Amino acid sequence: MKIKDIAKIAGVSVATVSRVINNSPKVRPETREKILKIIEEYKYEPDHFAKSLRKRQSNIIGILLLRNSLSTEDSYTNPFLSGALEYLFHHDLKLVLDSCDTRNNLLHYKKLIKSKLVSGFIITDLREDDERIEYLNSINFPYVVIGRNKKNNFIYIDPDNEQGGYLGVEHLVEIGCKKILYISGSKGPVVTEQRLTGVLKAKEKFNVEITIKYGDFSKESGYMIAKKAKLEKYDGIFCASDLMAYGVFNYMKEKNIEKPLIGFDDLPSSKILGITSINQKIFDVGFNAAKMLHKIINKEKVKSMLLPVEISARESTLKFKK
DNA sequence: GCCGTGGTCCCAGACTTTGT
């Protein structure tokens, strides 16, 4: 069943059927009703590819995730994708989700652009010198970035990681901590630096002692650092990811150690385990990223967004409050 | 080089409504 068939049955032109499908006001209500009835009766669905052929855009957006971030473990990805899908669903847009490893990253993007499958990208896992950004800018292809870097020559949406780093330390100070262990993420990703900047600003402001160790955001690295760090030296631990906080949590449980602990990301498990965390509102990040990209594709003006974060204080710190 | 594919978009023109 094609639009032509619907038009023939309804006794109108193809253009009129197209107007009804696209909610154009310039169709008489009787005509509209008649056409809608026929569409319903014959279970007609417009051909998505024919549509994109004429419009020269697919109404499909692409998200490429690094293969190692696609773990089944509780992660950032689920709420982020839920947020994006929520927007896309209500705007008749589709999502292509693909994975790549860092080595052939750019090639993967080029292939998707060349195939005309996607009209725009949400860029994740931003690096400081990101060849994807240079490439997409050079061909003027629509995209929006999750996160920022020093160049910032793009439209981005970003939870305020620096504020998150600051809030974590501030909270530990509030409950009386003076010697804090900060377990940072791996060196390289921009978020690592942003969170650390916030931590150092708070250190300055509250005049507390902060020791910095570098993990890699994973549970295992949190566990290993906790094991090596001699936790008795500290009166509070702040991790740059919830996963690392879970690793520290497990180690402390094994060794019967009790210290205030904060994570970062506020994943659902933190609620269950009672771990205080920095809530980045990841769902909102996904939702707004999709919304911004939609506007960019439609050639509307868009401004970058910095989303405020908040602290979700729970038992892991509150029970130490003096 | 032309044709066919299945949609959308633009424009011209027919039709309808409104005001005098």
Added chain:
DNA sequence: ACAAAGTCTGGGACCACGGC
């Protein structure tokens, strides 16, 4: 009744690209 304005509709160009 007539003119003007607004509404509705159809025709055809257009999109990329494979097949002939």
